[in-house]
Amino acid sequence: MGNLKVTMTDVNGTVHAIGNLNEGESLMEIAKANGVEGIFGDCGGGCACATCHVYVDQAWWPKVGEPDDIEGAMLDMVADVQRPNSRLGCQIKLRPELDGISVTVAPTSN
Numbered sequence: 045m046g047n048l049k050v051t052m053t054d055v056n057g058t059v060h061a062i063g064n065l066n067e068g069e070s071l072m073e074i075a076k077a078n079g080v081e082g083i084f085g086d087c088g089g090g091c092a093c094a095t096c097h098v099y100v101d102q103a104w105w106p107k108v109g110e111p112d113d114i115e116g117a118m119l120d121m122v123a124d125v126q127r128p129n130s131r132l133g134c135q136i137k138l139r140p141e142l143d144g145i146s147v148t149v150a151p152t153s154n
């Protein structure tokens with residue numbers, strides 16, 4: 045059992061403080077395993093569906109950083125709800141520098 049933690053606000057505004065996480069787990073996997081509403085992860089983490097879209101809290105953005113080109117292309121698919129701090133949860137893997145990261149689940153794209 046790991047010692048990392050995250051805070052996720054789901055699409056209903058419910059805040060989930062989740063602990064005992066391992067390095068290498070993705071935010072999508074963590075959300076699905078802990079019943080965080082609004083994260084579907086339809087493609088299984090292959091950066092091919094954008095159903096794991098989250099907004100990274102601004103304080104954490106410098107440590108998370110910009111999406112790569114492939115992820116950016118997927119985020120273009122949900123452009124109507126995309127924000128400057130949008131990322132795909134499956135592409136953010138926990139690591140010690142991200143211990144305590146806070147994200148909000150994005151609404152579904154129309």
Ligand code: FES
Pocket residue numbers: 072084085086087088089090091092093094095096118132133134135
């Ligand atoms: S789970 Fe499909 S893009 Fe993240």
